[in-house]
Amino acid sequence: MLGAELGSEQRQIVFTIEHCDFCNINNKRSFQKGDYVVKASGRCPKCGRDMYISAIYAESLRQQA
Amino acid sequence: MLLFQLTPSLGSSNSLYSLIVSALFWVPWIILIFWGQRIQVTISLGQVSRSLARLKLLSDRSKQVLLNYISNKGFKTDITRFNDFLEYFTIPPVSMDPVGVVKRFDHILTTQDKRIKNEVAQLFSTSDKIERSIIENMVGIAAAMNQIFKIIRHYYILGKKGNNIYLLAQLQMIMPMLLKQADALVNAMSTLELGQPLGDGIGPASVALLMREKEKRRIGDETVFAETEYKGRRAILVKAEGPEGNVGEIDDALEKIVKEIYPDVSAIIMIDAALKLEGEKTGDVSEGVGAAIGGYGIEKFKIEQLAYEKNIPVYAIIVKESIIEAIGAMRKEIAESVNQVQQTLFRIIEERVPENGRVVVIGVGNTLGVGQ
Numbered sequence: 001m002l003g004a005e006l007g008s009e010q011r012q013i014v015f016t017i018e019h020c021d022f023c024n025i026n027n028k029r030s031f032q033k034g035d036y037v038v039k040a041s042g043r044c045p046k047c048g049r050d051m052y053i054s055a056i057y058a059e060s061l062r063q064q065a
Numbered sequence: 066m067l068l069f070q071l072t073p074s075l076g077s078s079n080s081l082y083s084l085i086v087s088a089l090f091w092v093p094w095i096i097l098i099f100w101g102q103r104i105q106v107t108i109s110l111g112q113v114s115r116s117l118a119r120l121k122l123l124s125d126r127s128k129q130v131l132l133n134y135i136s137n138k139g140f141k142t143d144i145t146r147f148n149d150f151l152e153y154f155t156i157p158p159v160s161m162d163p164v165g166v167v168k169r170f171d172h173i174l175t176t177q178d179k180r181i182k183n184e185v186a187q188l189f190s191t192s193d194k195i196e197r198s199i200i201e202n203m204v205g206i207a208a209a210m211n212q213i214f215k216i217i218r219h220y221y222i223l224g225k226k227g228n229n230i231y232l233l234a235q236l237q238m239i240m241p242m243l244l245k246q247a248d249a250l251v252n253a254m255s256t257l258e259l260g261q262p263l264g265d266g267i268g269p270a271s272v273a274l275l276m277r278e279k280e281k282r283r284i285g286d287e288t289v290f291a292e293t294e295y296k297g298r299r300a301i302l303v304k305a306e307g308p309e310g311n312v313g314e315i316d317d318a319l320e321k322i323v324k325e326i327y328p329d330v331s332a333i334i335m336i337d338a339a340l341k342l343e344g345e346k347t348g349d350v351s352e353g354v355g356a357a358i359g360g361y362g363i364e365k366f367k368i369e370q371l372a373y374e375k376n377i378p379v380y381a382i383i384v385k386e387s388i389i390e391a392i393g394a395m396r397k398e399i400a401e402s403v404n405q406v407q408q409t410l411f412r413i414i415e416e417r418v419p420e421n422g423r424v425v426v427i428g429v430g431n432t433l434g435v436g437q
Contacts, residue, residue, distance in 0.1 A: 014261055014394055033259055036308035037270050037435040038277045054274065056262050056434055057400035058393070 012058040019054035020044035031056055102230055109233035113221050116240040117214075123247045124214040127207040130254045134203065138196065140189045150184055150204070151211045171363045181205075195260060198309035202257050202433070206250050213247060249389040256394040260308060262434035264390040264399050268336040268357075269304040269435045271406045272428030276302050276437045284321055288313035289437055295411060297420040301327060303427045310433035316364040320371055322425055331422040333372060333379045334413055336406055337429035338399070341385035348398030349385040350405040352413065357381035358429045380417065382409050395434075 014031035023046040035041070039053045097104075128151070135142055155177045158169040185201050217236065224232035256263060262270060279291040283306070290303045301322055305313025323330050337357040341347065356368040356379050372379045384402045410426065418424045 012394065014259075017400075031259070031261060035434070036260065037262060038273050039308075039436055052277065055270070055400040055403065057395050057397045058256075058261075059397050 012060045014056065014058045016041070016053055017055040017057075018042050018051040020047065020049060020051045022049055023047050026054070027051065103228070106228050106230050106233060109230065109237045110221075110225055113224075113233060113236045113240060116244055117217060117221055119244055120214045120217055120247060123244075123251045124207075124210040127203075127210040127251050127254060130251070130258075131200075131203045131207050134254075134258055135189055135200070138191070140191060142188050147188055150188065151208045153181070153184075153208065167363055167366045170361065171367075174361065174363065195309050198311055198433070199257050199260060202310040202431075203254055206254055206257075210247060210250060213243070217243070246388060249392055253392045253394075257310065257433065260310075260434050262395045262400075263431050264386050264393055264395050265338050265430040266395060266432055266435050267338050267384045267386075267399050267402065267406070268428040268430040269307060269432035270395075270400070270428070271336050271403050271410070272302050272304045272426060273307065273432075273435050273437050274403065275300075275407070275426070276304070281437050284318045285314045286317075287311040288315065288318040290318065290322065291437070295414055298414050298418045299421075299423045300414065301330075301423065301425045303425060304435075304437060305428075305430075305432040307432035307435045307437055310431055312360075312429075312431050315358065315427055315429060316367040316371075319368060319425060319427065323371060323375055323377070327423055327425075329423050330375070330377055330425055332413075332418050332424045333368070333377055333427065334382065334410060334424060335368075335379065335427045335429055336382045336410065337384075338386050338391050339383035340391070341387055345385050346398075347386050347390055347396065348402040350402050350409055351383050351385065352409050353381045353383070355379060355381055357383055378417065380413050382406055382413070 015028050016031045016035045018027040018029065018041050019025070023044055025044065025046060027042065027045070035053055035056060037053055037056060040050050041053050042051050043049065044051050132142075132144075132147075155173060158166055158173060160166050181204070182201065185197065185204055189197075189200050191197055191200070217240075220232060220236055223229065224236065253263065275293060276289075276291045279293055279302070281289045281291045284290050284303070287306045287309070288303065289306045290301055293300050293302060303315065303318055303322070305311040305315070319333070335357040337359070339351075339357065341349070356365045356372070358365050358368065368379065371377075384399060384406060386396075386399055390396055390399065414424055
């Protein structure tokens with residue numbers, strides 16, 4: 001609700017980064033409610049082991065473009 | 066010189082043209098001499114009044130966002146009691162005799178903290194710890210917005226009543242920055258609603274990643290610690306308990322660790338977000354000495370006192386960000402500084418902590434959206 005009224009510089013999308021320690025790969029997806037840093041999340045597409053959330057951050061639409 | 070060039074014909078010619086030119090010059094001059102300040106007051110009043118209206122809008126919106134969140138979750142609340150609660154105040158201790166003022170201030174703030182938590186628990190009955198911490202943070206923002214609006218309105222009315230140009234000019238000067246911060250504060254409520262990490266959470270996030278898969282133990286209220294090893298040194302990792310929106314009781318936890326659990330600590334390293342100076346880059350990492358912790362200064366005092374008594378050096382790693390970035394959703398540049406923070410941390414441990422030595426590493430800040 002509030003986001004709709006922000007300026008273009010302030011409008012932002014929040015992403016969740018899932019990380020696999022073994023393959024050292026990151027998977028970037030949209031943030032979902034309930035996500036938090038270090039939470040186990042999904043399987044590694046390469047080795048199939050559990051991944052965990054290593055970061056949650058916001059990017060402005062300008063950064064996205 | 067210019068004045069005479071503009072009105073050369075006043076004495077030498079009676080033409081209509083020269084009279085108009087003279088009038089165009091002298092009339093505004095006279096108006097400004099006699100009513101200049103009044104005009105300035107009117108302009109300032111208009112600008113401050115518009116900013117005040119925006120502040121009122123933001124204050125009302127913060128309440129509305131909170132009430133919407135509560136009603137969406139199905140909680141019932143007493144609106145009159147909620148409005149009364151926003152007027153809640155804390156009287157700081159007297160400092161005429163400064164001996165023991167920190168202990169007295171600590172006692173008052175602990176009472177305030179407990180009172181707010183109890184009130185929130187009564188107003189919005191939820192057993193979910195995360196929900197409760199989110200509501201506590203949102204109530205904090207709504208109360209802060211209410212207070213900011215009332216203080217600015219007070220000075221606006223005072224300036225208007227007395228035609229006090231100096232008071233109004235000060236208000237006019239601080240309003241743009243204040244509105245920016247108020248905007249950021251209200252926008253942060255949507256971040257809180259979703260339980261996303263804040264910019265201020267970079268300290269807990271850096272420590273949480275090191276704590277992963279280690280055995281965690283609770284130490285005091287809303288604070289946890291874990292042990293890890295790095296190149297023959299034992300590191301005690303401390304942070305507020307997440308992913309709730311807590312800052313923990315870092316000072317009390319540190320005191321317990323150093324005095325009761327591990328008396329052989331040879332260094333304390335604190336990781337925190339810090340306000341950047343204009344021109345500095347968001348997410349830049351710096352290293353220094355001293356207790357890196359904000360707030361009223363009570364925790365800082367207690368940590369400094371403990372470190373002094375036990376002769377333990379205190380090192381600090383800070384991540385630069387603006388106040389607006391600290392209270393909003395964590396930005397990419399801040400999140401990506403974690404690697405550099407950890408590299409700096411490992412280097413300090415290697416250089417400053419002897420082998421087989423013990424170091425306490427504290428992640429300072431709001432741990433919303435950051436587990437352990």
